[in-house]
Amino acid sequence: MRSPDQEDPFAPLRPLLAAEAAAEASPGGGIEAADLEQAVWLRLLELGGPPPEPDRWLRRAVRAEVRGHARRLRCERPYDDPDRAGPPTAGRGVEDQVLADEQRRAVRAAVRRLPGRCPEVVTALMSRSDPTYREISRELGISQGSLGPLRSRCLGCLRTILNSRVGSPGGRGNAR
Template identity: 85%
Template structure:
């Protein structure tokens, strides 16, 4: 029995095997709906473009592995969800080089961060009070919000202006030791090292 030579048969693609009434692409009817929904959600000045929304929703759609059972409803929900997700990302982003990029603005900081900052301030203040000799007065003067000069500090504390620099170095060294150990103050006699 002779078998036909299949290698010589003309190449047929999937379209030739598909019934005539079946659409060529099951996703094709979703294109115009998706474009309209994305255009409606991408308002001018909103920070998201319609093309970006379309691309994100197409990706979601392809990850499903087939068209959803209620495509119009699914597309509307998916576009809105992508628009909300994009808006959340925009709110949390900071431009490179922005002075506020180191942390969120004060009004956006959480309660936990505020409590931790207050606790850190109390810890430093307690450590300053435990410093030996004139160090509490010197460090308090240096930490003043008025940012006094050495001349103003020397007048206020009654010490020579030339001794403030070395005294400041010793006091900050003691403060660093106290904060690192968190045990207590060094011995109040002799020079602090």
């Protein structure tokens, strides 16, 4: 038991963590605020002390736990799941997988060539965790209202880059 003269270094973090967990917990998503708090407390205790920027660290840790939970929900299946037909790539041929991989690489390369903040925005939009506009705007430090127009401009630039990569179709079968 801790004596009253010893101060708890984590005491200032309790209300902030409770608020972050309550804000990020999804009622129908299967994760509760208490579960989020517990997971983040475990991360904090593994650190051995409060992090240098506790408010920022807590926000990131809570979001990481939410993303991890969402990922597990998408990927995990019980052994007796009758809807499970096999691995996610079952039914796809090797050629289809290679073409899909090549297409993903081309899109990622085009995203890296985008101007300004567009690479950050498009990468956030393409995230497997499927973040909301609110989450993306908080993560990137952009107002939520300006995210939509910025997204449209960035996707237009991406479309232009990808179309220029493909080129225009030439005359087929005509030797010149």
